[in-house]
Amino acid sequence: MLEIVDIHKEFDGLKVLNGVSLEVKKGHVVGLIGPNGSGKTTLFNVIAGVYKPTGGKILLDGEPVHGLKPDQLYRKGLVRTFQIPRPFRNLTVLDNLLLASRNQRGEKFARVFNFTKWKMQERELVEKAEKTLELINLIHLQDEYAGNLSGGQLKLLELGRALMSDPKILLLDEPAGGVNPTLAMKLFAKIDELAHLKNLTFFIIEHRMETLLNYSDYMFVLYKGRVIVEGKPQEVMEDEKVIEVYLGEL
Amino acid sequence: MPFETNLLQILFNSLISGSLYVLVGLGLTMTYSLTKFPNFAHAEFITLGAYIVYAMTDILNLGLISGIIVSMLITGFVGVACFLMVFRPLANRKGTMVHLMISSIGVGIFLRYAIQQIWGGQELHFSKVHFAGYNLGPLRVTSLWIGIILTAVILVIILHLILTQTKLGKAMRATSNNPSLAQASGIDIDKIIMIVWFLGAALAGLGGFFKAADTRIVPVLGWGILLPAFAVIILGGIGSFYGMIAAAYILGLAENFSIIGLISLGISTDYRTAIGFVVIIITLIFAPTGLSGINFSKWFKRRRPHEGEVME
Amino acid sequence: MAFPIAYLLDMLVFTGIFGIMALSLNLEFGHTGLPNFGKVAFFMIGAYTSALITLAGYPFILGITGAMAVSAFFGAIVSLPAIRLREDYLAILTLAFGEILRLILKNEEWIAGGVLGLKGIPEALTTTSFKSALYGHLIVVYIFVVTFYIFLRFLEKSPYGRLLKAIREDELAAQSLGKNTVWYKAQALAIGSAIAGSSGGLYAQYLSYIGPDLFMPVITFAVWAMVIIGGVGNHKGVLVGALIYQIFERGSRIFKDYLQIPIDPNNMMFMIFGLLLIIVLMFRPEGLIKEEKIKLL
Numbered sequence: 001m002l003e004i005v006d007i008h009k010e011f012d013g014l015k016v017l018n019g020v021s022l023e024v025k026k027g028h029v030v031g032l033i034g035p036n037g038s039g040k041t042t043l044f045n046v047i048a049g050v051y052k053p054t055g056g057k058i059l060l061d062g063e064p065v066h067g068l069k070p071d072q073l074y075r076k077g078l079v080r081t082f083q084i085p086r087p088f089r090n091l092t093v094l095d096n097l098l099l100a101s102r103n104q105r106g107e108k109f110a111r112v113f114n115f116t117k118w119k120m121q122e123r124e125l126v127e128k129a130e131k132t133l134e135l136i137n138l139i140h141l142q143d144e145y146a147g148n149l150s151g152g153q154l155k156l157l158e159l160g161r162a163l164m165s166d167p168k169i170l171l172l173d174e175p176a177g178g179v180n181p182t183l184a185m186k187l188f189a190k191i192d193e194l195a196h197l198k199n200l201t202f203f204i205i206e207h208r209m210e211t212l213l214n215y216s217d218y219m220f221v222l223y224k225g226r227v228i229v230e231g232k233p234q235e236v237m238e239d240e241k242v243i244e245v246y247l248g249e250l
Numbered sequence: 251m252p253f254e255t256n257l258l259q260i261l262f263n264s265l266i267s268g269s270l271y272v273l274v275g276l277g278l279t280m281t282y283s284l285t286k287f288p289n290f291a292h293a294e295f296i297t298l299g300a301y302i303v304y305a306m307t308d309i310l311n312l313g314l315i316s317g318i319i320v321s322m323l324i325t326g327f328v329g330v331a332c333f334l335m336v337f338r339p340l341a342n343r344k345g346t347m348v349h350l351m352i353s354s355i356g357v358g359i360f361l362r363y364a365i366q367q368i369w370g371g372q373e374l375h376f377s378k379v380h381f382a383g384y385n386l387g388p389l390r391v392t393s394l395w396i397g398i399i400l401t402a403v404i405l406v407i408i409l410h411l412i413l414t415q416t417k418l419g420k421a422m423r424a425t426s427n428n429p430s431l432a433q434a435s436g437i438d439i440d441k442i443i444m445i446v447w448f449l450g451a452a453l454a455g456l457g458g459f460f461k462a463a464d465t466r467i468v469p470v471l472g473w474g475i476l477l478p479a480f481a482v483i484i485l486g487g488i489g490s491f492y493g494m495i496a497a498a499y500i501l502g503l504a505e506n507f508s509i510i511g512l513i514s515l516g517i518s519t520d521y522r523t524a525i526g527f528v529v530i531i532i533t534l535i536f537a538p539t540g541l542s543g544i545n546f547s548k549w550f551k552r553r554r555p556h557e558g559e560v561m562e
Numbered sequence: 563m564a565f566p567i568a569y570l571l572d573m574l575v576f577t578g579i580f581g582i583m584a585l586s587l588n589l590e591f592g593h594t595g596l597p598n599f600g601k602v603a604f605f606m607i608g609a610y611t612s613a614l615i616t617l618a619g620y621p622f623i624l625g626i627t628g629a630m631a632v633s634a635f636f637g638a639i640v641s642l643p644a645i646r647l648r649e650d651y652l653a654i655l656t657l658a659f660g661e662i663l664r665l666i667l668k669n670e671e672w673i674a675g676g677v678l679g680l681k682g683i684p685e686a687l688t689t690t691s692f693k694s695a696l697y698g699h700l701i702v703v704y705i706f707v708v709t710f711y712i713f714l715r716f717l718e719k720s721p722y723g724r725l726l727k728a729i730r731e732d733e734l735a736a737q738s739l740g741k742n743t744v745w746y747k748a749q750a751l752a753i754g755s756a757i758a759g760s761s762g763g764l765y766a767q768y769l770s771y772i773g774p775d776l777f778m779p780v781i782t783f784a785v786w787a788m789v790i791i792g793g794v795g796n797h798k799g800v801l802v803g804a805l806i807y808q809i810f811e812r813g814s815r816i817f818k819d820y821l822q823i824p825i826d827p828n829n830m831m832f833m834i835f836g837l838l839l840i841i842v843l844m845f846r847p848e849g850l851i852k853e854e855k856i857k858l859l
Contacts (some may be wrong), residue, residue, distance in 0.1 A: 074740030360836030
């Protein structure tokens with residue numbers, strides 16, 4: 001599904017990614033873990049088109065996509081969330097979700113005045129958004145401005161927006177950061193369910209590896225801009241190098 | 251026409267314009283990079299400086315030098331007052347960059363009409379101060395012009411020494427590079443920012459006096475220099491002292507030499523003021539970081555295109 | 563006495579003309595987040611285009627259509643470099659664009675009379691008396707105000723308007739949700755410029771004279787003040803802002819005639835106005851009338 005081949009990224013001579021190669025298989029929940037500063041978010045930003053890689057290739061379903069802009073990647077089915085949530089603060093929670101839906105008729109200037117058509121579509125989208133909001137426990141806040149949400153709620157909103165966009169692959173940057181543990185567990189269970197029922201693919205950054213243990217099919221460990229270990233979660237957890245890296249951080 | 255052939259005079263005139271831009275541009279670029287917004291009220295600091303010198307020399311009969319000193323002190327304090335009473339509180343209330351820009355327009359409107367209220371809207375001239383003119387071969391100079399150039403040169407040298415040799419200069423550079431880091435390392439950044447606002451406004455006022463002495467005193471004096479000053483600081487790279495100096499003289503040369511071209515093409519010489527605007531547009535489109543952003547050493551190496559380019 | 567009525571009508575016409583400008587800036591800045599500091603340029607383009615067309619003997623409606631088309635075209639041209647820039651750079655760039663344009667119109671007599679400008683621009687409606695002419699102008703101007711107001715309200719209450727606001731709130735997030743933000747920003751500038759252009763056309767036919775000195779950057783700042791004071795993002799608010807601005811401007815002239823105070827009323831009004839702008843930014847940055855929560859369905 002998503003193949004990353006020898007990706008390099010430098011900022012002003014500072015090497016952040018040093019030849020990262022990995023593959024995310026269709027329908028899998030894949031974790032990307034690693035200590036702070038290992039380059040996880042930079043890798044996400046490179047994949048999502050925020051930064052251009054200094055070198056290397058990114059393939060989505062076999063098609064090269066490196067250098068594409070975020071909106072072009074979205075159209076190819078790749079959607080991401082941000083570690084620090086980026087909500088549309090002065091729009092309602094419901095509008096935040098609706099904005100993520102694809103092919104909205106009313107978003108074309110020429111069709112704005114053809115209300116009957118876009119209003120019909122809007123009604124369907126609102127229904128879908130309300131279902132998503134129920135899923136992420138934000139339904140009671142649907143008419144609230146996104147700017148009034150708490151940090152944990154914003155993380156959920158990010159996830160909700162990503163789900164609304166009918167993606168093929170979702171890149172989630174610490175989706176459970178700041179979310180209370182019970183809800184976090186529920187979320188990961190939901191992600192697991194979506195992946196296996198709807199054949200969605202998830203690529204998830206997590207700082208704490210225990211969280212992903214039960215819910216991921218595969219894991220990559222990033223350290224100093226390189227993948228040092230990969231494998232099934234259980235294997236990765238027990239790998240000496242990984243333990244060393246995490247202990248080193250302590 | 252002797253005008254067309256007198257390259258020496260054009261070169262000299264370029265030095266005068268460039269020196270004026272140095273005086274006016276310094277505060278604009280420093281406050282822009284420290285307080286993170288383009289201060290449109292800078293135009294009124296320029297105007298105010300000219301009017302206060304006028305008040306001192308023509309109304310209170312003070313000498314020119316003491317008039318200039320009083321004017322710089324008052325203009326400097328007005329600059330600090332604007333920062334303390336408007337810009338800082340607004341920034342603390344999470345005002346956006348656009349809010350700060352608009353507030354500076356509000357400050358500018360207030361100051362301009364206050365000036366108009368005190369001194370009237372009609373144009374004024376310095377009647378008590380006179381500047382002797384000399385002919386040095388083909389070159390026409392006045393003591394005013396020499397004063398402008400010398401002031402700018404001395405100022406640049408002093409500031410260079412302050413920036414490189416003193417603790418204050420070090421603190422200023424640190425604050426401008428990374429305010430939070432500077433604060434963490436024990437620098438009183440509030441004090442530094444206030445010094446910069448004082449100095450920037452005072453020098454703008456001085457530049458305003460020079461400009462007015464060379465032309466006339468009107469309430470829109472500063473507005474006429476503001477856009478070229480923006481051209482200078484954008485071309486130099488916002489916050490870059492040396493870039494700004496280079497850009498000031500580049501713009502001075504471009505404006506004055508363009509006269510030859512405009513005359514020979516039979517186009518109005520009014521267009522020389524457009525050079526600043528064109529510089530703004532071209533710089534912003536092709537090199538938004540200005541001269542300071544160009545890595546000159548890169549041009550001597552083999553070029554590796556688009557490496558490490560950041561899209562956002 | 564007929565004079566005060568005429569005075570009031572004149573003020574309302576100006577409120578309408580500048581209200582249209584404020585509406586257009588509200589679309590660009592209030593909704594899309596584009597700080598256009600070259601508003602006066604598009605006002606000027608509209609005024610000159612419409613004046614040239616009507617002076618050539620064509621009807622007013624053609625003049626206004628031409629004004630909107632040419633302004634929209636220039637809006638699109640300016641948007642090419644401008645929309646990729648940071649907001650402060652965009653502001654300075656658009657400001658410089660307006661000044662260049664004014665310089666050209668001032669110096670090139672063959673375009674539109676140079677410094678002297680254009681005289682005898684035909685009015686939209688031909689009327690017999692001074693007073694009926696004023697009512698005529700009032701009607702014409704407010705037809706445009708109402709039309710644009712309704713148009714912009716529809717835009718705001720559509721997914722299109724929601725998308726523009728999303729760009730204002732966070733452009734990168736909007737891009738990550740598949741929106742081609744650059745394209746939408748260009749559209750907003752083009753639509754905004756077309757509206758500003760029509761306002762220029764109305765201005766030209768109302769004054770029947772235009773010249774380069776009528777289009778100083780201070781007009782841009784006045785329109786900004788209307789939007790900030792009235793309420794950023796609220797179309798009703800910015801119209802109120804336009805009215806407040808006119809009251810300030812006119813008020814000072816009335817004071818001048820009737821009041822004896824040691825300070826020049828005109829200067830005092832503008833000083834108060836500058837302070838008002840600062841006070842609003844400081845204590846009520848959302849303006850007098852806050853942006854509403856929009857429900858599409």
